[in-house]
Amino acid sequence: MEWITLTIDGRTVTVPKGTTVLEACRMNDIKIPTLCHDPELTPAGSCRLCVVEIEGMRNLPPSCVTQATQGMVVSTHNKKVREARKTILELLVANHPLDCMTCQKMGDCSLAEYAYEYEVTGSVFQGEKRQLPLDDSNPFILRDPNKCILCGKCVRVCEEIQGKSVLDFSFRGFNTQVGPAFNVPYSESECVFCGSCVAVCPVGALTEKEMKGKGRPWEVEKVQTTCPFCGTGCNFDLNVKDGKVIGVTSNPEAPVNGRHLCVKGRFGIDMVHSPNRITEPLIKKDGEFVPASWDEALDLVASKLGAAKDNYGADAIAILSSARCTNEENFLMQKLARAVIGTNNIDHCART
Amino acid sequence: MAGLATTFGSGAMTNSINEIPYSKVLFVIGSNATEAHPIIGTKMKQALARGAKLVVADPRKIELAEKADLWLRLRPGTDIPLINGIMNIILANGWEDKAFIAERTEEFEKFKENIQKFPPEVVSKITGVPVEQMVEAARIYATAERAQIFYTLGITEHTHGTDNVMTLANLAMLTGNVGKENSGVNPLRGQNNVQGACDMGALPNVYPGYQNVTSAAARVKFEEAWGRPLNEKLGYTIPDMFDAAVKKELKAMYIMGEDPVLTDADANHVRHALESLDFLVVQDIFMSETAKLADVILPGASFAEKTGTFTNTERRVQMVNKAIEPIGNSKADWEIICAVANRLGGAFTYESPEAVMKEVAALTPQYGGITYARLGNKGLQWPVPTAEHPGTKFLHEGKFSRGKGLFMVIDYKLPDELPDEEYPLLLSSGRKLQHYNVMTRNSKALDAHAPEELAEINPEDAKRLGIEDGERVKVASRRGELETKVKVTDRVLPGMLWMTLHYKESPTNVLTNAAYDPITKTYEYKVCGVKVSKLG
Numbered sequence: 003m004e005w006i007t008l009t010i011d012g013r014t015v016t017v018p019k020g021t022t023v024l025e026a027c028r029m030n031d032i033k034i035p036t037l038c039h040d041p042e043l044t045p046a047g048s049c050r051l052c053v054v055e056i057e058g059m060r061n062l063p064p065s066c067v068t069q070a071t072q073g074m075v076v077s078t079h080n081k082k083v084r085e086a087r088k089t090i091l092e093l094l095v096a097n098h099p100l101d102c103m104t105c106q107k108m109g110d111c112s113l114a115e116y117a118y119e120y121e122v123t124g125s126v127f128q129g130e131k132r133q134l135p136l137d138d139s140n141p142f143i144l145r146d147p148n149k150c151i152l153c154g155k156c157v158r159v160c161e162e163i164q165g166k167s168v169l170d171f172s173f174r175g176f177n178t179q180v181g182p183a184f185n186v187p188y189s190e191s192e193c194v195f196c197g198s199c200v201a202v203c204p205v206g207a208l209t210e211k212e213m214k215g216k217g218r219p220w221e222v223e224k225v226q227t228t229c230p231f232c233g234t235g236c237n238f239d240l241n242v243k244d245g246k247v248i249g250v251t252s253n254p255e256a257p258v259n260g261r262h263l264c265v266k267g268r269f270g271i272d273m274v275h276s277p278n279r280i281t282e283p284l285i286k287k288d289g290e291f292v293p294a295s296w297d298e299a300l301d302l303v304a305s306k307l308g309a310a311k312d313n314y315g316a317d318a319i320a321i322l323s324s325a326r327c328t329n330e331e332n333f334l335m336q337k338l339a340r341a342v343i344g345t346n347n348i349d350h351c352a353r354t
Numbered sequence: 355m356a357g358l359a360t361t362f363g364s365g366a367m368t369n370s371i372n373e374i375p376y377s378k379v380l381f382v383i384g385s386n387a388t389e390a391h392p393i394i395g396t397k398m399k400q401a402l403a404r405g406a407k408l409v410v411a412d413p414r415k416i417e418l419a420e421k422a423d424l425w426l427r428l429r430p431g432t433d434i435p436l437i438n439g440i441m442n443i444i445l446a447n448g449w450e451d452k453a454f455i456a457e458r459t460e461e462f463e464k465f466k467e468n469i470q471k472f473p474p475e476v477v478s479k480i481t482g483v484p485v486e487q488m489v490e491a492a493r494i495y496a497t498a499e500r501a502q503i504f505y506t507l508g509i510t511e512h513t514h515g516t517d518n519v520m521t522l523a524n525l526a527m528l529t530g531n532v533g534k535e536n537s538g539v540n541p542l543r544g545q546n547n548v549q550g551a552c553d554m555g556a557l558p559n560v561y562p563g564y565q566n567v568t569s570a571a572a573r574v575k576f577e578e579a580w581g582r583p584l585n586e587k588l589g590y591t592i593p594d595m596f597d598a599a600v601k602k603e604l605k606a607m608y609i610m611g612e613d614p615v616l617t618d619a620d621a622n623h624v625r626h627a628l629e630s631l632d633f634l635v636v637q638d639i640f641m642s643e644t645a646k647l648a649d650v651i652l653p654g655a656s657f658a659e660k661t662g663t664f665t666n667t668e669r670r671v672q673m674v675n676k677a678i679e680p681i682g683n684s685k686a687d688w689e690i691i692c693a694v695a696n697r698l699g700g701a702f703t704y705e706s707p708e709a710v711m712k713e714v715a716a717l718t719p720q721y722g723g724i725t726y727a728r729l730g731n732k733g734l735q736w737p738v739p740t741a742e743h744p745g746t747k748f749l750h751e752g753k754f755s756r757g758k759g760l761f762m763v764i765d766y767k768l769p770d771e772l773p774d775e776e777y778p779l780l781l782s783s784g785r786k787l788q789h790y791n792v793m794t795r796n797s798k799a800l801d802a803h804a805p806e807e808l809a810e811i812n813p814e815d816a817k818r819l820g821i822e823d824g825e826r827v828k829v830a831s832r833r834g835e836l837e838t839k840v841k842v843t844d845r846v847l848p849g850m851l852w853m854t855l856h857y858k859e860s861p862t863n864v865l866t867n868a869a870y871d872p873i874t875k876t877y878e879y880k881v882c883g884v885k886v887s888k889l890g
Contacts, residue, residue, distance in 0.1 A: 141799040165399030165421075194787055195803070196392065212799055225677035226731050228664045230657040231790035233543035234371065234393045235666025237731070240658055240677040247658050247678060257732045258371050258666065264392030266790050270797040271658070274681075278640050278796050280653040281682025291651065296685070296693075299650050303608075304697035306633040306649070310606040316585065320595045320604055323556035324611030325545035326793070327654075327687050328662025328674055330710035332547070332554035333562060334691040334702065335610060339589075341580040342700035346567050346589030347604075350556045351612055352548055352874075 008074040023065035035116045037204050038153035039066045046154050053086050054078045062086050088120040096129030099148050107206030109219040139187035142195045142269040147179050150207040156199035168193045195265040201252045213249035229267040236267050247274050316344035323350040356873045357519025363756025368538030369748045370668045375400040377536045379501035383411040384508020389787040391542050409491050415845045430782050431769040431881045432481040437521040439477030440492045442469050449496035451530030459527050465761035496529045500537040511879040513770045515871040520762040527759045533750040543667035550665030558589030563718035591875040596627035606633040613642035616792050619877035620868035622834050653684035660686035662707045672733035769881035770869035777883030779851045789856040807860035808841040810852040816842040831884045834864030
């Protein structure tokens, strides 16, 4: 591998050839703000927030699409650079709704974070606000086009990761919007509700509908776990507040799927708190289920299984274990069948 | 699973999910990955964007079929002649990997002789796939630098499912496409932990780690570990259990986390069997159709309420981390099992799932080096024989698990029940994107999005029967009948009806045929005869 040595903010750093200036900075813990950049997606270079000053170059190049070269001298946080970034942010904020206090993204919004860092006032430019209708046509994703900053990450993730290409830009200039073709709501498009667009949206334009009003990012405990549906084994974070799962967010550390999930994993976990859950032991009496204590139910199970074994032998009992339960539970179930009851009559729907 | 175990020595996905985007050739047969395994489907599409070639064999016009370089629209149940025909073409053109066959396999000559019985012209008549498409498929797959096969239940849910799998294993060995990165035979396992439940020995013939219950050495090993004499007799498979219950030979059942009344073939037979038992205990998180038949229901906990591990289709053992307490007065399933075992005289004194995993690791060679600490947030892919072993990304490198790869002689067999005059349409079944089996109906959001069955019927048949798109119809087989809405679409072939298994209001498995593969006892969910009629 060929290596490049350059200077960033007075530090000499060495990176592999082909590295962008942005990557070189991030590899060396130098913070650069970005809105349209995503390491998984092709660089767009459109938001210009990652501009830096490079000796010998005219203007301020965006670091995400500028290759590091031998001997390059980069300045990432001088006054000129910071002013440029602040101007970009002021322009974005000028036509961005400022209802942050009720925005679901508050506390996790990149625009708000950078606006704070760069002391954006919102009063430099007096822009027009968009007044577009929300798209809440589906049970999963809430789309607020007024909050969209046109970074295009949702467009790219839909095409490059999901292979769906449902989203794109439409109209021009101030009227530019992102959405499905012909501006139909998500529900009428070819969208499969994987929610990758939500996962990459840096602002409150795309949010999880079911999580709205259920909790703030700083109140939520995130627990990484493995999806209970198909055999792909995606990981995600359960978002827990006050002992309740309020939703799912994806986790870039997930070894199989990264940040990407399907509609079931991302939006179907509300079944945990379904009113259809059985919440107490039940014993059938005269054809009706009657609530029972654990001791009562377990004693009955043990006496009935014990009697079946005593009267007819262990092979008169069979156990169906579960491909939905954990390894540990399946291990215990087959041990119960084999070492306690004394039968190999144990199976599960390995076949479906 | 048995098919690959026989030919390669291990019944698991040979390669890893994250090899898919870098594949050169993907051959997908009987697998609707973009709906049944969506993240794997997206990775296949990423491979296409990088220039990979995709060959799809499927009777339905699934999304991958539309994106494929070549779509082989075979008649349902004709996978064996199709693959044998493709191998006939490979041999005729000398595209086989002679070095691989010589060094890594056995029984090639017998296999080769059998393949001569499948000339492309004959195969084309059986499968409905044009000869030139078979030649192109053979060329793409066999001449690729590396190629991967992916299959799912479209291959296994047949009375000759094991033969289907072994035919695919033959194809991989013939071309040397196994035992390398981006090159293998990959069954995409259905449920979240079906791989793990098999690994753990929740099967009637094997202890954990596929150690045979009929092997004296294995039995002694487990008797010593558990301090009890163990039964030498093979246990009942699921279909055997239901048959034995009807015959009153089976008296009591304990069912955890399954709903066979909805998910097993010939549901009316299953219901009758469960009703014939003296005692049924069901442990579940929802009031399933099976739970309704129980004498006692024990409320288990969902994955969010307990700690443990799941093993995914690529053999990756991953943590399930408890996020909330069990709902109401429910309990983690492992605790319930321990309580039942202890009341029956067992000594299940595990203080945590982690303690159970220690015993699993001690008794299961593939899991030997697994601990919760090592799993962390990335998991490990088995085999992980020792505490230092990094896990295994792909299997059979240099040597098959069984030593040499075994070529099998596979002949064409018809499905158990084909359409006839009385039941003229062929019913096939599967999953759709918005649901996972029957549990996701309990998600308000998913159920609102996809609330009902939409049986797919070809426009030709719909026209002949006078059925409109969206109309409710009656569907009947020899075993039962139901009502469902239909979707008129050329996604299915003429003469074919396709339904999912997700809806208890249109319980497809009252129709399906409980004939099964003789080795795996997998039901033939993919082919049976039905008739469709207008309501009223």
